Amino acid sequence: MADSIKERIKEFSEMIDKYPDIKEFHIERAKLYCEIKEYEKAVEDFKKTLEGYYACQNIATICEEIGFNREAEFYYTKAINKDKNNINNYIDRLYFYMRIKEMEKAISDCKAILKLSPKDETILNLKRILTGK
Numbered sequence: 001m002a003d004s005i006k007e008r009i010k011e012f013s014e015m016i017d018k019y020p021d022i023k024e025f026h027i028e029r030a031k032l033y034c035e036i037k038e039y040e041k042a043v044e045d046f047k048k049t050l051e052g053y054y055a056c057q058n059i060a061t062i063c064e065e066i067g068f069n070r071e072a073e074f075y076y077t078k079a080i081n082k083d084k085n086n087i088n089n090y091i092d093r094l095y096f097y098m099r100i101k102e103m104e105k106a107i108s109d110c111k112a113i114l115k116l117s118p119k120d121e122t123i124l125n126l127k128r129i130l131t132g133k
Helices: 002-018 023-035 039-047 053-065 069-082 087-099 103-116 121-131
Strands: none
Touching: 002 023, 023 039, 023 053, 039 053, 053 069, 053 087, 069 087, 087 103, 087 121, 103 121
């Protein structure tokens, strides 16, 4: 399986050489690098596409997976800053904070989400659980 992934990486690399401005090629190659756990190469490809939420989210996920929590937090926050009205950006960071046991920050993200969507039952319940109220 790794050989077929490496072959696909080679194909995307050739396409990137021909068309370096097509961000989707970098994204697809980065996903393949993730499959074979070559995270540093994946991050480099995702960085080339940093204009969107998708790249920030993927870099954050990779950083978290390899234990670079400060970097993960930076990219989760960067995704939020790119689109402050996208609840999913806050939810991603909220669950990240819960995974690393930063409950005060998780509560803060619950509050931010509820400002955007005050009747979100899932977040209301989660906030009650986190705050004990």
